[in-house]
Amino acid sequence: MELQGKAWKYGDDIDTDVIIPARYLNTSDPQELAKHCLEDLDPQFKEKMTAGDLIVAGDNFGCGSSREHAPLAIKAAGVSCVIANSFARIFYRNALNIGLPILECPSAVIDISEGDEIKVDIDSGLIFNLSTEKKYQAVPFPDFMQELIQSGGLINYVRKQVKE
Amino acid sequence: MAMTMVEKILADHAGRDEVSPGEIVTASLDLVLGNDITTPVAIEEFKKIGVEQVFDSAKIALVPDHFTPNKDINSAQQSKLLRDFAQEQQLENYFEIGEMGIEHCLLPEQGLVHPGEIIIGADSHTCTYGAFGALATGVGSTDMAAAMATGEAWFKVPETMKFVFNGELAPWVSGKDLILYLIGDIGVDGALYRALELGGEAVSNLSMAGRMTMSNMAIEAGAKCGLIAPDEKTREYLAGRSEVDYKEYLSDPAAEYYEVKEYQVEDIEPQVAYPHLPENTRGISEVEDIPIDQAVIGSCTNGRLEDLRVAAQILEGQKRAPGVRLLVFPGTQNIYQQAIDEGIIATLIEAGAAVSTPTCGPCLGGHMGVLAAGERAIATTNRNFVGRMGHPESEVYLSNPAVAAASALAGKIVSPEEVL
Ligand code: SF4
Numbered sequence: 001m002e003l004q005g006k007a008w009k010y011g012d013d014i015d016t017d018v019i020i021p022a023r024y025l026n027t028s029d030p031q032e033l034a035k036h037c038l039e040d041l042d043p044q045f046k047e048k049m050t051a052g053d054l055i056v057a058g059d060n061f062g063c064g065s066s067r068e069h070a071p072l073a074i075k076a077a078g079v080s081c082v083i084a085n086s087f088a089r090i091f092y093r094n095a096l097n098i099g100l101p102i103l104e105c106p107s108a109v110i111d112i113s114e115g116d117e118i119k120v121d122i123d124s125g126l127i128f129n130l131s132t133e134k135k136y137q138a139v140p141f142p143d144f145m146q147e148l149i150q151s152g153g154l155i156n157y158v159r160k161q162v163k164e
Numbered sequence: 165m166a167m168t169m170v171e172k173i174l175a176d177h178a179g180r181d182e183v184s185p186g187e188i189v190t191a192s193l194d195l196v197l198g199n200d201i202t203t204p205v206a207i208e209e210f211k212k213i214g215v216e217q218v219f220d221s222a223k224i225a226l227v228p229d230h231f232t233p234n235k236d237i238n239s240a241q242q243s244k245l246l247r248d249f250a251q252e253q254q255l256e257n258y259f260e261i262g263e264m265g266i267e268h269c270l271l272p273e274q275g276l277v278h279p280g281e282i283i284i285g286a287d288s289h290t291c292t293y294g295a296f297g298a299l300a301t302g303v304g305s306t307d308m309a310a311a312m313a314t315g316e317a318w319f320k321v322p323e324t325m326k327f328v329f330n331g332e333l334a335p336w337v338s339g340k341d342l343i344l345y346l347i348g349d350i351g352v353d354g355a356l357y358r359a360l361e362l363g364g365e366a367v368s369n370l371s372m373a374g375r376m377t378m379s380n381m382a383i384e385a386g387a388k389c390g391l392i393a394p395d396e397k398t399r400e401y402l403a404g405r406s407e408v409d410y411k412e413y414l415s416d417p418a419a420e421y422y423e424v425k426e427y428q429v430e431d432i433e434p435q436v437a438y439p440h441l442p443e444n445t446r447g448i449s450e451v452e453d454i455p456i457d458q459a460v461i462g463s464c465t466n467g468r469l470e471d472l473r474v475a476a477q478i479l480e481g482q483k484r485a486p487g488v489r490l491l492v493f494p495g496t497q498n499i500y501q502q503a504i505d506e507g508i509i510a511t512l513i514e515a516g517a518a519v520s521t522p523t524c525g526p527c528l529g530g531h532m533g534v535l536a537a538g539e540r541a542i543a544t545t546n547r548n549f550v551g552r553m554g555h556p557e558s559e560v561y562l563s564n565p566a567v568a569a570a571s572a573l574a575g576k577i578v579s580p581e582e583v584l
Contacts, residue, residue, distance in 0.1 A: 012353075013352055013353070013441060015547075015549040015550075017528075017529075017547070017549040017550065017551055017552050018549065018550050018551060018556075021529070021551050021556075022230075022528040022529050022530055022552075023529060023530075023534075023554075025201050025230075025231075026231060026235075026236060026238035026239040026242060027238050027242075028204050028205045028208075028242075040550050040551040040556040041550070059353050060352060060353035060356060060386060063352055063353065063386065064288065064547060064549060065287075065288050065528075065547075066202065066285075066286055066287055066288040066290075066302040066303060066304050067201065067202065067304075068202065068205055068286075068304035068305040068306060069201075069205075071304075072205075086353065086356060088353070088356065088386060089356065089357050089386070089388055090288055090302050090303060090304060090383075093303060093304060093307060094303075094304035094305075094306065094307075097304060097306035097307060098304075098306055142188060142320075144188045144318065145188075153306070154306050154307065154310050155209050155212050155213060155306060155309065155310065158213055158310045158313060158314060159212070159213050159214055161314070162213060162214055162215055162313065162314070163214070
C-alpha cells in the first residue's frame with residue numbers, strides 16, 4: 001500500500017492529552033474526535049492539513065493515556081501515516097489494532113522538514129522524501145504484527161481465529 | 165534458564181517453560197478492566213467479533229469512574245452502555261455509583277488483583293497492580309474487546325530494568341517521591357517498551373498503598389509494567405479480601421536485566437514535577453515562589469486512606485490560603501467512609517476543603533475542578549501534560565499529599581516543614 005502527502009512536523013513526547021483532550025472524550029464518534037485532533041498542540045492543524053498528509057514526530061509519540069480515541073482521531077482526520085523516532089507502547093498497540101499506519105524511522109525524522117512531500121510504501125517500510133529525493137528504510141514489523149496488519153487489525157484477526 | 169518475575173509470569177500464562185525478551189507470546193488473562201471512556205469503544209468492537217458471551221463473566225471488571233457521576237448527557241449515554249453490557253453479560257464486577265471508586269483504588273480493595281496474575285485494562289494506569297507482583301498493563305479498547313472475547317492477549321516479552329531503593333526515607337518523603345525521582349532520572353521514555361522491577365529496603369518498608377503509588381506511575385516512565393515482589397505485607401493485604409489461590413513469582417538471582425540502578429533514599433527529598441512532563445522534577449528545596457490557585461488531593465495515585473491521613477495531619481487546625489481552592493477526592497467509598505470515621509473528613513472540611521464522592525474528575529480535566537486559562541494547580545495526580553486539568557494555558561505541578569496540603573495552606577508550593 002502506498003501513501004502520499006505533506007509532512008507536519010512535531011517534537012518529542014507528544015502525549016495523548018494534546019492529541020485528543022479529555023474534554024472531548026464524552027463521545028467515541030471518530031468524526032467528532034477528528035474535529036479536535038491535535039487541538040492543544042497545534043490549534044490550526046485541522047485547517048492546514050489535507051487528507052493523506054503525514055505526521056512526523058520525535059521520541060515517544062502518543063505517550064500517556066490508553067485512550068484509543070487518540071489514534072482514532074488522527075486516522076479520522078485523514079492523516080495517512082505517523083512517522084516517529086519511537087512510539088509509546090500503548091499507542092503503538094492501538095495504532096496497529098485499529099489500522100493506523102505507523103513507522104519508526106529516526107533517520108527520516110531528522111531529515112524531513114515541515115511541508116516536504118512524502119511517499120511511503122507501507123509493506124516494505126520504505127519512505128521517500130519527494131522534496132529532497134531521499135530514501136529511508138523504517139524499522140520492519142515483526143512477523144506477528146505483519147500478520148495483524150495484513151488481517152486489517154486485531155478484530156479481524158481475532159474474528160478469523162474464533163471461527164476456526 | 166534464570167528469569168525475571170515478568171518472564172516467569174508470561175511463560176506460565178503462555179504454557180511455556182521459558183520465554184526471552186523480544187519474543188511475542190499469547191498469554192491467558194486473569195482479569196480484564198475497562199472504564200466509562202474506554203469500554204464503550206470496546207463493546208462496539210466486541211460485537212464485531214462474532215461471539216455471544218464474554219470468556220468469563222467473573223474476570224471482567226467495569227468501573228464507571230472518569231466522567232461519573234455523569235457530567236453531561238453524552239457521558240451519561242456512555243455509562244449506560246457499560247451498565248447495559250454488564251447486565252446483558254451478567255458481569256460479576258460492575259460497580260455502580262455509590263459503590264464504585266477510582267478503578268485502581270477499587271480493584272485491589274475488592275480483592276480482585278493477586279500476585280502472579282496477568283491483568284490488562286483499557287486504562288494506562290492498570291500498571292498499579294504491579295505493586296502486588298502481578299503483570300498488569302494498560303491497553304486500548306480494541307485489545308480489551310479481543311480479550312473479553314478470548315481471555316487472551318499477545319505480549320512482546322519486555323526486557324526488565326531493576327531499581328533498588330536503599331536506606332530510610334526522610335520525613336515527608338513517600339512512595340510518590342521515589343517514583344517521581346526515578347522518572348526525573350530516566351525520563352518519560354526512559355523505560356519505553358520495558359518492565360520495571362522496584363525493590364530495596366525503602367520499597368519493602370512502604371505500605372501497600374505506597375507501593376501502589378509507585379507502580380501506578382511506571383507508565384510515566386514509558387514502562388509496560390512496574391512490579392514489586394510480593395511479601396508478607398502483600399499477603400496480609402489480601403487476607404480477608406480474597407479467597408483466590410495465587411502463585412507468587414520472584415526473579416531469579418541470576419536473571420538478566422537491561423539495567424540495574426541503585427538509589428540511596430536519604431538523598432531524596434519531596435519531589436515536585438513541573439509542567440508539562442512528569443520528568444521535570446526537582447526537590448522541594450529547589451522550588452521557587454510558585455503561587456497556586458488550586459490544590460487537588462486524590463486520584464488513583466494518591467487517593468488512599470494514608471494519603472488523606474497525611475493531608476489531614478498537615479491541615480489540622482489551619483485554613484487554606486485565601487483564594488486557593490482545595491479539592492479532595494477519596495479513591496473509593498470505603499476510603500471515604502473510613503476517613504469519616506477517623507475524623508479526617510471533618511478536619512479537611514474545617515481547613516476549607518471541598519470533599520467529593522470518588523471520581524477521576526479533575527485528574528483528567530473532566531469535571532469537578534477544571535482549570536481556567538492561566539491558572540495553576542498542585543496535584544497529587546500523575547500527569548501534568550498541556551491541558552491535562554483543563555485549559556491548555558493552565559499548569560499542573562505534581563507532588564505528594566503532604567506537599568499539596570502544605571501548599572494549599574501557604575498559597576504557593578512549599579515544603580510541609582514550612583507550615584507546621
Ligand atoms: S484518577 Fe486520573 S490517572 Fe487515575 S484512572 Fe482516573 S483519570 Fe486516570
